[in-house]
Amino acid sequence: xxxxxxxxxxxxxxxxxxxxxxxxxxxxxxxxxxxxxxxxxxxxxxxxxxxxxxxxxxxxxxxxxxxxxxxxxxxxxxxxxxxxxxxxxxxxxxxxxxxxxxxxxxxxxxxx
Amino acid sequence: xxxxxxxxxxxxxxxxxxxxxxxxxxxxxxxxxxxxxxxxxxxxxxxxxxxxxxxxxxxxxxxxxxxxxxxxxxxxxxxxxxxxxxxxxxxxxxxxxxxxxxxxxxxxxxxxxx
Numbered sequence: 398x399x400x401x402x403x404x405x406x407x408x409x410x411x412x413x414x415x416x417x418x419x420x421x422x423x424x425x426x427x428x429x430x431x432x433x434x435x436x437x438x439x440x441x442x443x444x445x446x447x448x449x450x451x452x453x454x455x456x457x458x459x460x461x462x463x464x465x466x467x468x469x470x471x472x473x474x475x476x477x478x479x480x481x482x483x484x485x486x487x488x489x490x491x492x493x494x495x496x497x498x499x500x501x502x503x504x505x506x507x508x509x
Numbered sequence: 510x511x512x513x514x515x516x517x518x519x520x521x522x523x524x525x526x527x528x529x530x531x532x533x534x535x536x537x538x539x540x541x542x543x544x545x546x547x548x549x550x551x552x553x554x555x556x557x558x559x560x561x562x563x564x565x566x567x568x569x570x571x572x573x574x575x576x577x578x579x580x581x582x583x584x585x586x587x588x589x590x591x592x593x594x595x596x597x598x599x600x601x602x603x604x605x606x607x608x609x610x611x612x613x614x615x616x617x618x619x620x621x622x623x
Binding site: 401428430439440442445447452453488490492496497498499500501502503 | 540541543545551552553554555558560598602604609610611612613614615616
């Protein structure tokens with residue numbers, strides 16, 4: 398299995414621009430999680446889906462952030478408009494019926 | 510909600526020595542405790558996990574212990590090697606129905622000195 402696939406791996410964008418991060422989960426996994434990692438706050442759960450349905454989005458920082466999962470093999474995390482404080486590593490992780498979750502390699506976002 | 514505390518934040522050991530990282534959790538409903546290793550520029554990788562019906566689990570040089578009464582769990586790495594240098598995260602999880610919560614500790618930067 399190819400594991401969780403994220404794109405882009407690195408993105409540098411200007412403040413105010415829209416950013417879209419993408420995730421392809423491991424086939425058969427029905428849970429998908431979006432995490433953000435910063436030095437100050439560590440690993441924070443932003444939102445997670447079960448069977449393509451958002452279950453808990455209480456970690457989404459504000460309305461500028463949105464996430465979708467239109468089908469079982471694809472999810473996006475969008476930031477519009479982006480701000481410098483959004484600079485972080487964004488991880489997608491997926492899991493099956495057990496508790497174990499597997500992380501992708503992350504999308505490194507820099508907003509200047 | 511769940512709160513996971515992890516200590517120490519940094520740990521340096523000589524190659525060949527053992528390393529121990531400790532975590533505590535607050536939610537007695539948590540029943541799954543994974544440990545992740547994160548190398549520079551990469552995503553966290555699961556290295557070992559333990560469930561609440563087990564007190565200890567070993568995998569070669571790595572072991573995890575769980576004390577449910579005290580709400581403590583620890584990672585033990587024996588015969589450390591330079592490639593063990595990384596950031597290690599503990600986590601605690603509970604699940605109910607479709608709900609799935611995994612709360613991470615703040616991480617431990619382990620450095621193995623050659």
